[in-house]
Amino acid sequence: MIENASxxxxxxxxxxxxxxxxNGAEQNAFTAAWVMQVSFNPPMLAFSxxxxxxxxxxxxxxxxxxxxxxxxxxxxxxxxxxxSGVREKMAAYAWRQGIASAPVLAESLAYFDxxxxxxxxxxxxxxxxxxxxxxxxxxxxxxxxxxxTGNMDGSxxxxxx
Amino acid sequence: MIENASxxxxxxxxxxxxxxxxNGAEQNAFTAAWVMQVSFNPPMLAFSxxxxxxxxxxxxxxxxxxxxxxxxxxxxxxxxxxxSGVREKMAAYAWRQGIASAPVLAESLAYFDxxxxxxxxxxxxxxxxxxxxxxxxxxxxxxxxxxxTGNMDGSxxxxxx
Numbered sequence: 109m110i111e112n113a114s115x116x117x118x119x120x121x122x123x124x125x126x127x128x129x130x131n132g133a134e135q136n137a138f139t140a141a142w143v144m145q146v147s148f149n150p151p152m153l154a155f156s157x158x159x160x161x162x163x164x165x166x167x168x169x170x171x172x173x174x175x176x177x178x179x180x181x182x183x184x185x186x187x188x189x190x191x192s193g194v195r196e197k198m199a200a201y202a203w204r205q206g207i208a209s210a211p212v213l214a215e216s217l218a219y220f221d222x223x224x225x226x227x228x229x230x231x232x233x234x235x236x237x238x239x240x241x242x243x244x245x246x247x248x249x250x251x252x253x254x255x256x257t258g259n260m261d262g263s264x265x266x267x268x269x
Numbered sequence: 270m271i272e273n274a275s276x277x278x279x280x281x282x283x284x285x286x287x288x289x290x291x292n293g294a295e296q297n298a299f300t301a302a303w304v305m306q307v308s309f310n311p312p313m314l315a316f317s318x319x320x321x322x323x324x325x326x327x328x329x330x331x332x333x334x335x336x337x338x339x340x341x342x343x344x345x346x347x348x349x350x351x352x353s354g355v356r357e358k359m360a361a362y363a364w365r366q367g368i369a370s371a372p373v374l375a376e377s378l379a380y381f382d383x384x385x386x387x388x389x390x391x392x393x394x395x396x397x398x399x400x401x402x403x404x405x406x407x408x409x410x411x412x413x414x415x416x417x418t419g420n421m422d423g424s425x426x427x428x429x430x
Binding site for chain 1: 303309311313401
């Protein structure tokens with residue numbers, strides 16, 4: 109491991125999102141920061157996801173997701189969906205139906221309705237490359253920045269692995 | 270094309286970077302916003318790159334790059350390396366030698382020295398997945414955010430393609 113790998117979190121700018129996935133009636137959602145646009149035409153997003161997580165299994169089976177943008181005052185939502193082992197994780201917030209059948213977080217600033225195109229390798233994660241098939245603004249505000257969340261996700265420990 | 274694809278630029282948070290590539294003595298650099306971390310261990314970055322550009326050819330041949338982080342007051346650098354057809358593009362700024370032989374922008378806030386691991390498809394771009402083999406802070410400041418650059422890159426036109 110290189111020294112100072114934690115500078116990635118300081119200098120690579122990320123937003124904060126709740127990514128919701130579905131496979132039929134099974135649904136889950138998780139907080140993510142490693143999200144970027146990757147294509148203009150077709151419009152595509154990519155995000156990095158831990159392939160050992162339940163959400164990865166739903167995503168690769170159902171092939172749909174929504175990327176829901178959190179605003180400056182929504183750190184509590186990031187914390188909620190960033191925690192594992194929370195009971196009734198989905199029930200704590202209101203959801204709308206997305207175009208592609210993954211749920212949409214009603215409180216988000218905006219959401220991107222996505223179909224999974226393919227997955228590629230990325231070290232200890234996988235990159236999910238998704239086509240954006242719908243987008244809408246839901247609420248007014250400025251996007252939350254990942255560095256504003258502090259060490260919410262305990263990532264400083266992960267660089268020591 | 271979906272309506273409102275330009276909302277990607279508004280709601281997906283990106284920083285602004287100069288990515289420098291090298292293949293032996295051949296060097297080039299370009300401005301990029303579509304950059305994210307993708308792995309903790311090994312530490313990896315990914316960025317989306319237009320495969321028709323000269324820099325893509327250098328990157329895939331030389332397999333090294335640096336991701337140089339621009340600060341709040343460095344919009345002029347972003348504009349310089351975001352323009353095509355600029356003569357002596359590299360000579361306008363000072364460079365240091367990176368570990369992996371791609372040049373480092375001396376004025377950047379921080380840089381990530383990278384080896385290209387692999388490339389994967391992403392619509393009208395390619396995703397370059399890179400292992401970070403070195404990182405250093407060079408200057409003090411806050412990272413520039415992509416939305417602060419306005420329509421510097423003319424991207425609003427690209428959604429109409």
